[in-house]
Amino acid sequence: MSYRFDAGGSNGTQTNSDNEDFGDTSFESQPLLNAPEDHRRTRPRTPAMTKETDLEEARPKQTARITGRRLFTVCSILVTELCERLTYYSVVANMVLFCTDKLKISSDSASVITLVFSGTVMCIPVVGGIIADSFAGKYNTILGAGLIYILGLFLLPASAIDYRKWFGGDEDMSLGTRKTYFFVGLVFVAIGTGGIKANVGPFGAEQIKDLGPDAVQSFFNWFYWFINAGAVVAYSGVAYVQQEVGFDYGFLIPLLSMLLAIVIFMIAKQKYIHQPTDGSIVAQSCGVCCQSINKCKNPSWRNALKENGGSYDHPMVEGVKAVLKVLPVFGIVIIYWAVYSQMSTSLFLQSERMDITVNGAKLPAAILNIFNTLIILVMIPIMDRIVYPTLAKYGKSPTHLQRMGIGIFLVALSMVYAGIIEIIRKKDMENHGFISQELSGSTFNASKISMFAQVPEFALIGGSEVFASISGLEFAYTQAPEFMQGLIMGLFLMTSGIGSYVASLIVTIVQSWRTSESSDWFPEEANDGHMEYMLFLLAVLSLLSLVAFIFVAKWYKYKQPHFEGETVVLPPPYENQSYESYDTKVSAALGKKQWPPEFDETSRL
Template sequence: MLRADVDQERSPLLNRNTFRNSLTISDDDDDTYKEKIGKIHLKYEPKVPIFSPQKLAIVLCILFVELCERLAFYGVNANLVLFCTSILDFTSNDATNVSLIFSGSVYIIPIIGGFIADAWSNRFNVIFASGLIYLCGLFLIVCSAVNYETLFNETNINPDVETLRIFYIVGLSLVALGTGGIKANVGLFGAQQVQDLGTQAVQVYFNWFYWFVNAGGLIAFSAVAYVQQNVSFTWGYVIPLISMIIALILLNVARSFYIYKPRQGSVLITSFKICHQACSRRSPEINGKRSTFDSARKQYGGSYDDVTVDGVIAVLRVLPIFFFVIMFWAIYSQMQSTYFLQGERMDLNVGGGQIPVAMLNVFNTIAVLISIPILDRIIYPCFQRIERPLKYMHRIGIGLILSAGSVFIAGWVEIERKKQFGFDQVVGDEKFYSSNMSVFLQVPQFMLVGAGEAFTNIAGLEFAYTQAPNTMQGLIMGIYLATAGVGNYLSTAIIAIIEATTKDDPWFPDDINDGKAEYVFFVFGGLMVVFFLGYLPAAYTYKYKEFATDKEAAATTSGNSQATTVKRTFNEDSVTIF
């Protein structure tokens, strides 16, 4: 759908080692390349990818859509535990489970969102439809928080708590569905708008995409959380509703200018069929060796071409790496659950006022926003200059270690917190017997998770995007996002097992003042150490792959030996961000 002149205009951005054999490149000097095609000689000056005004406007629309959606999501999630305990009369344990299951679902559902976009619709339609579902859920959540007697100036018209719970749980379910559909597609939809500018532009996009994600979280965990805790939950939930309306308006502003890719059928179903065929047919022997998936290739009697089979193999190759990221998300989920319960029982008073418990998440966001430019402008270039670049496997591993440090610090804070009980504290509409320790002693554990996120999650997103062909992008991104969901479910399971095995001497009772929550944190830290030790051999043996762009695949298929093409892969030895 791109014009030929646009392709020609962007061709100077191509790296010389990405041209095919039909092109020969010679260096005139460090700043100029000469391209030779037959008898035609063209000189190009390499440039850093620059977005045209129209392209920039399109990308900004998508980035602000993500900011507004994240503001809405975190606006719901920030004080979820507090709302459940103070308004809906859930126990602390039940509220924690609601939080973890909700957070887990919003990362599992993207697999379905990606499937629908691939099989039946396109990414834009799925994003927009998911946004409408999202709005319905947010409206029900507002309904669960409204004081109807005050609103209508009548008495005895407030619904009972069971009705409010139904409104809230159904609303959360719809928000989870909407979030899943958006999350699976909005990142890739934005990436395909800049893919014609080269891999560096895609990398810049992903970093700014993640920056906008955290900017939305920053607003939610500070301003929205403050309104919910100190003004009212009604207005605190109206803000996410308005934010989502703005997101849908922004999404439609540039509707006529987006680059749309036609759907190519369900990659998920095709992948299952290839795996079934590969396992059910005997593999041919090639040079004395057998490869399971060769039996699915057309050239050996199977039903699928090499590109499709190789794509499935690529997805399977990354699954071991994704598996070890699950524990990172299990620790990440503690910020809205166990860390929140811990913070409720610490001193929230600052300068005569009270800060929201959820505001501690701001320090996680700040850590991410600060870490990204420092890593990309200082740390990564330094390692490249000494010819020891931090590749995806290194960066993911560093994030795993930092997350383990977070829960170990949380365990220490819990031990010290219980040594200094001193006063009753009202948070929202609920009273807690609290420690004299300032809640700001939680800052290091939040910031370590944020720093780990800057390493693990950004590297994970880029890793997922680059280690599979274009046809598998939606599937592999959905699988990566699902690791966060599985991590939340794993956290729920770990806490449930701890509760079941420590009934006689509870580690995690309804009031953590009466338990041993520090042991819970140490269990999470110990499990991360085990996961990290398992990650090391998987990371060490992983081999990076390169995959062709749509244009390259088309050129190869048509037999056009003169086509100018580019590999869709990140060159980790020459990373330039911002």
């Protein structure tokens, strides 16, 4: 990046070039400012650009069109993610049912197992991100994690098959052995999917990031679209096979899907753009923090800089600052993910106890997740091609955090609706009786109300993902320096994992309040307690987190995106005006704390 003062002639040009990222105090990618009045006599007048919207409009227009090699590599990554997500959702779609029917585990314990597994899957990406950023690189980390993934997927069908049917023996596998295969398989699956999730999104964005922020935003929109395309297949076709044909065949499908994902990913190896690694990110980050506070009387980030006796350069220090800046945002989003995880637990238990037939044909209870994914598949193209471009045209583009706030509000509404449906469902059973229905060998007393009454629950959660999850991925990518993208993406995904743990903790807490089975907020048998109370509790927690999120978002300062090959051109100061005074005006116009672009001395811990 370069910047220069233009005094109207070649003799007045002063140039300084560097490649450092100064975070809030950098002067990257800023457009031409309005020249002083006296200077306008010798050069054409340019529009005044003192507002953020003007600055955004003045940036060089970069095409978001992806063609040729880029299109091939991006499509390879997107299809790989589709297959991987089909695999993952095939594993979790009927996990509660598999645990209760095949492993003879109670429904509340099965829900906890599902939540803990989902939480672990989302916490491991932090490790995957660190490995990729530090030494392995994103491509190698994704490939290695995929191979571990496949190892676990071999164990899942082994835990489900009937050995007498498959091998003609006289004895079947013992329940203890079946559980061992299943849980060990889940460990490998968690490691594999965690290593992939932290890196596949940033790796795809790296292929097109030089096309500008619009291309990056579009990539993440379609990245999420492919994720949910895989989920549709898992929750409809694969879930049906598991429930009506058998888990042995139902677990073979995700194994084949993941094998296909690895093959597709490797095909484009020679065409990918690979970013170099930058050593141990965690060790360097800890070193920056320690050196920044080693002077108790004057703690400052400057203490870690090489020119002040520290060991680190500007980009590393600013990278650590970027991580710490996003942590409050990530922390609040945890509640969102705790509510989101209810689709595979409490909402699934609710589905099992509603009429799952249509004209006599039995549908898988997990099929309702399709409405979560369908709303996403429909909304993403609309938002990407119509809504966001239209808002941008009128200068009303919502920020990442504004979009995430909308998502949190929608997920709160979904829990309110789910609680109301639970009340209506049980009241219907009291007034009009119930039906008995069998799912994979287990029998449930169910309401005569169709399970499709739950569609708004899943649709609202799907709509919330379009705003909260996609924007969160884009936020994590854009606010991270290149050498920390895996780490920050892993931290964002970790919020989902912690959210699942929090949901499990909430189940444990509300169960401790019980005085009888009928007073339990999350009973072993959903017909006997008051699960609606827990759903309403989750809605309240979501609204409280939204209030906290608005407060944090109000004070958050975004990192300015960097556009490669751009030159910053500044006019000279007014006649007889000091550069110190002019610096203040430039800083105010650009919304910066300081100019020239040197390290911010006022930055404190």
